[in-house]
Amino acid sequence: MSVQSTMKALLAEAPNSPLRIADIAKPVPGEGQVLVRIKASGVNPLDLKIRAGNAAHARHPLPAIVGIDMAGIVEEIGTGVSGFRRGDAVYGMTGGVGGIQGSLAEFAAVDAALLAPKPQNLSMREAAALPLISITAWEGLVDRAGVEAGQKVLVIGGGGVGHIVAQIAEAAGAEVYVVDGASKADYLAGLGATPIDRDAETVETYVARHTGGKGFDLVYDTVGGKGLDAAFRAVSQFGHVVSCLGWGSHALAPLSFKAATYSGVFTLLPLLTGEGRAHHGEIMREMTKLVEAGKVMPKLDPRRFSLADTDEAHRLIEDRQADGKLVVEID
Secondary structure, eight states: OOOOOOEEEHHHHHHOOOOOOEEEEEOOOOOTEEEEEEEEEOOOOOHHHHHTTTGGOOOOSSSOOOOOOOEEEEEETTTTTTTTOTEEEEEEESSTTTOOOSSSSEEEEEEEGGGGOOTTTOOOHHHHTHHHHHHHHIIIIIITTTOOOOOOOEEEEOOOHHHHHHHHHHEEEEEEEEEEEGGGGGHHTTTTTTEETTTTHHHHHHHHHHTTTTTTTEEEEEOTTTHHHHHHHHHHEEEEEEEEEEEEOOOOOHEEEETTTEOOOTTTTTHHHSTHHHHHHHHHHHHHHHHHTTTTOOBSOOOOOOOHHHHHHHHHHHOOOSSSSEEEOOO
């Protein structure tokens, strides 16, 4: 029986060039790594920025394999790895930045610390949608802000990160509100959140209506720009604002005058620096518990994509036509 020595992978060769399927050497797991046969790769807006050469903060020079999130099957165990066996179904945020091979390939040798057992009630496609958005949500909501039962939590933007923030906050016993377009109201209400129409109400109006003018205990901004400015105005005295998109110039006075605090979230740091990777694996294990308990479920766009269709998935994100997370299935 011959041993497979090559694999198919999708290469981004130059800024904005078409992605190309190529046969390249199959990786070998080193110390602390496992070889994963990738079944599904989550698509994130950052992939498009890297591909366009517009993501210096991701430090992923082209040509490269992109794809940050994955779900798959453990194929081989490297030295020094415990806790995983061949055949285990796993998921995690494992590469696609910092020069680390991404997940748009048949195999990847990944740091075992970044992995967790895949939720048993999710398909590979569903699981691959979760890692980046879940870690980003958890780091802000739990690690930075210490969300507690009974708090009023405002989420600005109910998309990828936002819909997970809302579900984690709800699971923690918080009173959750989400600002987004009217078209998402029914979905957000189904999560247990109170939807707020961003086009129908000013910040001051919804702060008055839902908090009696006091403001929200915790505000998680997933939009950046005007979203972060709104968060500073919506937070309560001694409250806390978290943002995963701190781009732009912002006046801090609305925050300072309330003696409120701010935390930024940069989810890529453990991949880029090598520090804190085990915590990402721990977060994914906590997410597995929440998913299996029926507390968290990713929203997926119903359209399906293979490696050969990845360009189309990227176009949908670029044109803001995705209705939920997009995932590439690798067969």
